[in-house]
Amino acid sequence: MNPIEQIEQARLFIEEEIPYQPEIGLILGSGLGVLANAMEDVTVIHYSEIPNFPVSTVEGHAGELLIGTIEGRKAIMMKGRFHLYEGYDAQTVAFPIRVMKALGVKTLLVTNAAGGVNTSYQSGDLMLLSDHINLMYRNPLMGPNESTFGVRFPDMSQAYSARLRQIAHEAALEQGLKLQEGVYAGMLGPSYETPAEIRMLRKLGADAVGMSTVPEVTAARHAGLEVLGISCITNMAAGILEQPLSHDEVMETAERVKGIFLNLVQTIIKKM
Secondary structure, three states: OOHHHHHHHHHHHHHHHOOOOOOEEEEEOOOOHHHHHHOEEEEEEEHHHOOOOOOOOOOOOOOEEEEEEEOOEEEEEEEOOOOHHHOOOHHHHHHHHHHHHHHOOOEEEEEEEEEEOOOOOOOOOEEEEEEEEEOOOOOOOOOOOOOOOOOOOOOOOOOOOHHHHHHHHHHHHHHOOOEEEEEEEEOOOOOOOOHHHHHHHHHHOOOEEEOOOHHHHHHHHHOOOEEEEEEEEEEEOEOOEOOOOOHHHHHHHHHHOHHHHHHHHHHHHHHO
16 A cells, blocks of 8 residues: 555545544644643544554653643644654654654644753753754655655755744743754654764754754645754763753653643644
C-alpha cells in the first residue's frame, strides 16, 4: 500500500469518529498532556485503533488522539508522539502530520520537553522556537516526493511562523510571563548529550536541545501548515549543573509548570 492510501485509510477511520473537521493540530511533549484537560466535547481514539498509525512507547506519552474544541476552536491533539529513537523512521514519525493535513488542519502547535543549552535559561522556562538545527541526520521527505503532500524542495526559512510567535508573545505579556525565544537542536537520542556535545551545540547557536519536533515540523511545512513551537525547558543540559540528567526530572519540571503552560497555550489559541 502506498503512503497516500495509508493516509486515506487513517483519515476515513478518524472522520467516522468525529462530528467536524479540525482546524488546529497539537502535539504534546513529555509530561505536557495537561493541555488535554482544556479540551471540551472530546472524542478519544487510541493510536492502536487507527489504521497504519504507529504506537507511542515512551513514559509520559499517553498514545491517544483527542478531537474536540479548545477556546471554541476545533482541534485534534496527539497526546503522545513518536521518536526516531524508538526505532521508527522519519516518514513514520511524520505520518500523523500528513493525516492531520488530510483532515483539514491548517495550523500546527507542537510542544516538547527540552534541555537548556543557553546558560541564561532556567529549568521551568518556556521557549518559543524561532528555528531549529537538524542534527538527527534524518528527514521525512527522503525518497520519492508525493506532490499531493508538497513540493520536492520546500522552503524552511520560516519553519516557525513569525505571526504566531508574535501572538504568543502578546499572550505571555498578558499573563506577566517571561517567554524565551531561541533555536532548538534536534538530536537522535535516546541517550542524553555529553557536556562536549552541549558545548558544540552552544557554539552552533542552539538554545535548547531535544529528541523530537524536527521531523514533524519539516513534514508540516512541506504540507503548507503554519507552525508554532514551544519548548518547556525541563532541565539544564549536560555539564551546566553538577548533577546527572534523568527522565524523572523532565517529568517533575513539566508537572511544576503545567498550569503556566496550560494558560499560555489556551490564550494563544484564543488569539489565533
